[in-house]
Amino acid sequence: MNAVSARDICKKYGTVHALTGVSFDVEPGDIFGIIGPDGAGKTTLFRILTTLLLADSGTATVDDHDVVKEFRLIRNKVGYMPGRFSLYQDLTVEENLNIFATVFNTTVRENYHLIKDIYQQIEPFKNRRAGALSGGMKQKLALSCALVHKPSVLFLDEPTTGVDPVSRKEFWGMLRSLKQQGISILVSTPYMDEAGLCDRIALIQSGRFLKIDTPQNIVGQFGRPLWAVRGERMSALLRDVRSHPQIATCFAFGDAHHVTPADPVLTPDALSSYLRDKGHTGIEVFPISASIEDCFMELTEAAP
Numbered sequence: 001m002n003a004v005s006a007r008d009i010c011k012k013y014g015t016v017h018a019l020t021g022v023s024f025d026v027e028p029g030d031i032f033g034i035i036g037p038d039g040a041g042k043t044t045l046f047r048i049l050t051t052l053l054l055a056d057s058g059t060a061t062v063d064d065h066d067v068v069k070e071f072r073l074i075r076n077k078v079g080y081m082p083g084r085f086s087l088y089q090d091l092t093v094e095e096n097l098n099i100f101a102t103v104f105n106t107t108v109r110e111n112y113h114l115i116k117d118i119y120q121q122i123e124p125f126k127n128r129r130a131g132a133l134s135g136g137m138k139q140k141l142a143l144s145c146a147l148v149h150k151p152s153v154l155f156l157d158e159p160t161t162g163v164d165p166v167s168r169k170e171f172w173g174m175l176r177s178l179k180q181q182g183i184s185i186l187v188s189t190p191y192m193d194e195a196g197l198c199d200r201i202a203l204i205q206s207g208r209f210l211k212i213d214t215p216q217n218i219v220g221q222f223g224r225p226l227w228a229v230r231g232e233r234m235s236a237l238l239r240d241v242r243s244h245p246q247i248a249t250c251f252a253f254g255d256a257h258h259v260t261p262a263d264p265v266l267t268p269d270a271l272s273s274y275l276r277d278k279g280h281t282g283i284e285v286f287p288i289s290a291s292i293e294d295c296f297m298e299l300t301e302a303a304p
């Protein structure tokens, strides 16, 4: 049995192809990450799997139940934390949690053990309106609400977007402990650095999965040498690296440009002297290992 199984899911909005043939399986107890930029189709996929939206074609099951024929069953078994607007902003923390429990015919007390570690952090503010919480606290409340009926599969759509780095880290810690309690988790994120925290990931772009594998295998399959290039004038440097005839790609990555040579004969030293000849100073060129973001760039280059 798979926690989630999708075959050839397609969805169009008018002429916009939001999903074009998405297939994948999530094993029970896995944290499966859907990683991709704005507009890639993440929310559309989550809404189809949580039975809130119908696909144009394709099939999907959650806990072996068909998302169309058995939508009622699925709604009782999954927890869904949509990116935005999941909380009642005018109600208090405690009232929000009680409403979610009541809707699912349960009580907060019944499954308190599941939310305890998360909810205890916001319990001191239980009389505060949800709308007046910080981003990190809202996220903890939304997660508590999605968990209060003890779902077997949890769908989290961009739970860490707009949340500070410390809360993001804490949040992933909470997901680990939910996994240990046997809950399967599908989580989407635009942050490539969160990919490594998942058991398996799908890289999504323009409604299509570019790759599905463990993050370790994906970085392991990066096919080319990769160099970091730094200098004093980074934007001029980007242009000049790209002008080198033996360079395949050059992308700006935070504090360095990431460069792949097209020709195995080219060395970092040769590139350094080419750039110094162009008047650059403080040049450093050194080999690095690929990150998920490098793999994503490589795969989008190759995509039709």
Ligand SMILES: Nc1ncnc2c1ncn2[C@@H]1O[C@H](COP(=O)(O)OP(=O)(O)OP(=O)(O)O)[C@@H](O)[C@H]1O
Pocket (backbone or CB within 6 Å): 013, 014, 016, 017, 018, 036, 037, 038, 039, 040, 041, 042, 043, 044, 045, 083, 190
């Ligand atoms: N109701 C709608 N009507 C028309 N187009 C839509 C609708 N919802 C989404 N789209 C389009 O479908 C594509 C996929 O959108 P979707 O919201 O699924 O992506 P996403 O990965 O969740 O993006 P985001 O990072 O913005 O949340 C986008 O091009 C989007 O503009």
Ligand SMILES: [Mg+2]
Pocket (backbone or CB within 6 Å): 042, 043, 044, 083, 157, 158
């Ligand atoms: Mg979205």
